[in-house]
Amino acid sequence: MAKIFCIANQKGGVGKTTTTVNLAAGLALIGQRTLVVDLDPQGNATMGSGIDKRTLELSVYDVLLESASIAEARRRSEKGGYDVLGANRELAGAEVELVALERRDQRLKTALAAVDGEYDFVLIDCPPSLSLLTLNGLCSAHGVVVPMQCEYFALEGLSDLVNTIKQVHANLNPSLQIIGLLRVMFDPRITLQQQVSEQLKAHFGDKVFDTVIPRNVRLAEAPSYGVPGVVFDGQSKGAQAFVQFANEMVKRLASLR
Ligand code: ADP
Numbered sequence: 704m705a706k707i708f709c710i711a712n713q714k715g716g717v718g719k720t721t722t723t724v725n726l727a728a729g730l731a732l733i734g735q736r737t738l739v740v741d742l743d744p745q746g747n748a749t750m751g752s753g754i755d756k757r758t759l760e761l762s763v764y765d766v767l768l769e770s771a772s773i774a775e776a777r778r779r780s781e782k783g784g785y786d787v788l789g790a791n792r793e794l795a796g797a798e799v800e801l802v803a804l805e806r807r808d809q810r811l812k813t814a815l816a817a818v819d820g821e822y823d824f825v826l827i828d829c830p831p832s833l834s835l836l837t838l839n840g841l842c843s844a845h846g847v848v849v850p851m852q853c854e855y856f857a858l859e860g861l862s863d864l865v866n867t868i869k870q871v872h873a874n875l876n877p878s879l880q881i882i883g884l885l886r887v888m889f890d891p892r893i894t895l896q897q898q899v900s901e902q903l904k905a906h907f908g909d910k911v912f913d914t915v916i917p918r919n920v921r922l923a924e925a926p927s928y929g930v931p932g933v934v935f936d937g938q939s940k941g942a943q944a945f946v947q948f949a950n951e952m953v954k955r956l957a958s959l960r
């Protein structure tokens with residue numbers, strides 16, 4: 704059975720997509736069969752995996768509207784070593800089209816059930832909002848991974864997400880839990896970041912992952928080459944941190960079972 708995770712944070716530009724594609728590539732490197740689901744109409748996870756969003760014949764949009772299965776719509780990221788259910792601008796329309804449909808928040812979950820045996824991990828890259836798309840992600844998932852920058856307003860933004868997760872847990876998906884908070888784009892030379900990092904640990908305890916992802920220019924450069932940073936420059940500090948994170952995820956899951 705696949706373990707399904709949303710990479711979520713309603714703020715934009717916090718590192719969700721970078722975390723999704725690099726964790727996927729890291730998991731692939733250590734032999735985990737992985738599917739990335741791009742739930743953001745910007746299609747950054749699709750492009751960052753080396754798949755041109757403009758050439759998608761079928762995408763997560765068709766899957767949500769039940770006109771295609773995941774088996775039909777997925778593509779292979781040859782460089783990343785994982786599969787991708789891609790997204791493009793078309794997905795922005797799904798939000799409106801889904802509202803009138805039955806089981807509108809359960810569509811992705813139903814579709815994923817059909818490929819469950821084929822993967823060890825499914826990583827869902829969520830858009831920067833608490834929308835119906837994100838809700839489809841949260842209703843499908845066993846857990847949420849929250850990437851965050853250690854900045855002044857970080858904790859404040861977190862409470863909305865934590866409340867949404869609690870509500871989904873109570874009403875729609877009792878198996879949903881926060882797997883952990885991942886500190887990303889971390890610069891240890893900045894005192895404020897160290898302070899916020901300490902606050903996070905004091906507040907959330909072992910929900911904070913041990914692995915810290917440093918700010919690293921190679922991670923930022925990789926998407927323009929259509930390759931996850933882990934593959935683009937395996938020796939870089941950012942790549943090594945994501946491989947370490949992939950190992951931590953596998954270990955954390957083993958202890959949850
Ligand atoms: P989100 O998906 O939350 O909007 P992204 O993953 O797209 O965020 O990241 C936002 C920007 O920050 C991108 O330009 C990305 O390349 C850059 N970035 C993300 N993580 C890092 C990092 N650890 N070091 C340097 N740049 C990063």
Ligand code: MG
Pocket residue numbers: 719720721743747
């Ligand atoms: Mg993104």
